[in-house]
Amino acid sequence: MGKIVAIASQKGGVGKTSTAINLGVSLAIFQKKTLVIDMDPQGSIAETFHLNEFEIEYGIFDIFVKKIPLSSALMDIGLENFEIVPSNVRDEEDEVELYTSAFHIKLLSNVLQPYIDLYDYILIDCPPNLGTLTMNALAAANSVIIPIQCEYYSLKSLGKFLRSVKNIGNKFNVKLSILGILITMYDKRLKKSREIANDMSKSFKDLLFQTKIPRNSKYRKHHL
Ligand SMILES: Nc1ncnc2c1ncn2[C@@H]1O[C@H](COP(=O)(O)OP(=O)(O)O)[C@@H](O)[C@H]1O
């Protein structure tokens, strides 16, 4: 049975999409059959693979709002063992419709049921909030990865986010676990970053991944 992992945070720009893509591609390279689902109406996953709206026939909008089967929205981007379901939200009206359809919190979980055995991993990239789309992802997932940057304000909101995730788990998905908190864009040259990383490991202990994703100045959006 495949593992479903949500990548979530209430903040934007913390590395959710980069984590979903880099982890997904890495798993695929290691022969794990991987599906990455873009739940963020921003549609960054398709953008990263240079897919424009004309190339996307169906996406998460059609699955949620028009109830088409997920299989119609699967896209092969030319990498073995790797598929995506893009987000295809054209305007704000679509976005409202998508969030509204997601009031049924178990929708994604139900949609994914027939596909769990077909993949080793299903990664879900979430929007930067704890709205209905992220709740759908958390209700469907076995576990969640929470990317975070080494900044004091991140530390403050992380405790709150963890409590919210636990509440959603208790209500909609008792088997949901926290796979880990992942420090992203880490600059070990900065004393402040090292101090915050230290504080995090004291506060969150085993929940914090030992691995930190370094800040890479060559890393550009839209380029793998
Ligand atoms: N390790 C990294 N080093 C440098 N820049 C990064 C790194 N990871 C992500 N970025 C950049 O930071 C920005 C936010 O990352 P992204 O993955 O889109 O975050 P989110 O999905 O949480 O909004 C993007 O412009 C991305 O290219």
Ligand SMILES: [Mg+2]
């Ligand atoms: Mg993103």
